[in-house]
Amino acid sequence: DAGITQSPRHKVTETGTPVTLRCHQTENHRYMYWYRQDPEHGLRLIHYSYGVKDTDKGEVSDGYSVSRSKTEDFLLTLESATSSQTSVYFCAISESLGGLYEQYFGPGTRLTVT
Amino acid sequence: DQQVKQNSPSLSVQEGRISILNCDYTNSMFDYFLWYKKYPAEGPTFLISISSIKDKNEDGRFTVFLNKSAKHLSLHIVPSQPGDSAVYFCAAGAGNQFYFGTGTSLTVIP
Numbered sequence: 001d002a003g004i005t006q007s008p009r010h011k012v013t014e015t016g017t018p019v020t021l022r023c024h025q026t027e028n029h030r031y032m033y034w035y036r037q038d039p040e041h042g043l044r045l046i047h048y049s050y051g052v053k054d055t056d057k058g059e060v061s062d063g064y065s066v067s068r069s070k071t072e073d074f075l076l077t078l079e080s081a082t083s084s085q086t087s088v089y090f091c092a093i094s095e096s097l098g099g100l101y102e103q104y105f106g107p108g109t110r111l112t113v114t
Numbered sequence: 115d116q117q118v119k120q121n122s123p124s125l126s127v128q129e130g131r132i133s134i135l136n137c138d139y140t141n142s143m144f145d146y147f148l149w150y151k152k153y154p155a156e157g158p159t160f161l162i163s164i165s166s167i168k169d170k171n172e173d174g175r176f177t178v179f180l181n182k183s184a185k186h187l188s189l190h191i192v193p194s195q196p197g198d199s200a201v202y203f204c205a206a207g208a209g210n211q212f213y214f215g216t217g218t219s220l221t222v223i224p
Contacts, residue, residue, distance in 0.1 A: 004157075035214075040216065041116070042203060043203060058211065103212070
């Protein structure tokens with residue numbers, strides 16, 4: 001199993017509060033991703049990183065920011081959480097970006113915004 | 115708009131028979147496709163992939179077929195086993211982005 005951990009695994013927070021989710025990898029992979037999973041949409045890319053301090057937006061980036069100050073850590077921040085951000089969040093890593101490759105996913109963080 | 119669609123939310127198959135999971139996409143720029151398997155309370159795990167230059171890729175019991183003219187992807191599992199019961203996601207990629215379908219829940223009945 002790829003060494004990916006996510007913390008916290010579960011979180012309940014109130015609308016308007018800031019929330020930070022952490023993804024940590026021990027594989028030294030260059031690329032890291034944040035997805036959210038919702039039943040009606042499947043998995044959707046929020047942001048991704050292609051190196052330390054190098055990040056870019058995904059399909060559903062509004063309301064989210066990310067930071068990557070070290071190869072092994074990728075943080076996802078909800079500056080002011082809203083109920084629409086209640087979801088399961090998955091971090092993923094990969095070694096290469098183009099061509100055929102696989103992403104390794106973390107176990108997920110279940111976030112509930114009340 | 116969903117660029118990758120899995121129109122069957124669920125599928126039940128008898129053990130030993132073939133499972134066929136389908137996926138349709140709308141963007142002709144996608145150049146690689148993947149299938150992931152997901153168990154409850156776990157992250158998705160990679161199953162098999164295919165490049166747009168191929169029409170078939172096989173790995174053990176799993177075969178992925180790509181029909182570019184129809185923009186259709188399918189995953190065949192033969193023979194199906196109870197341990198295959200999971201949610202299956204197809205994904206399509208172009209450049210730096212992946213797009214996932216909504217998943218099909220497969221139940222293999224012993």
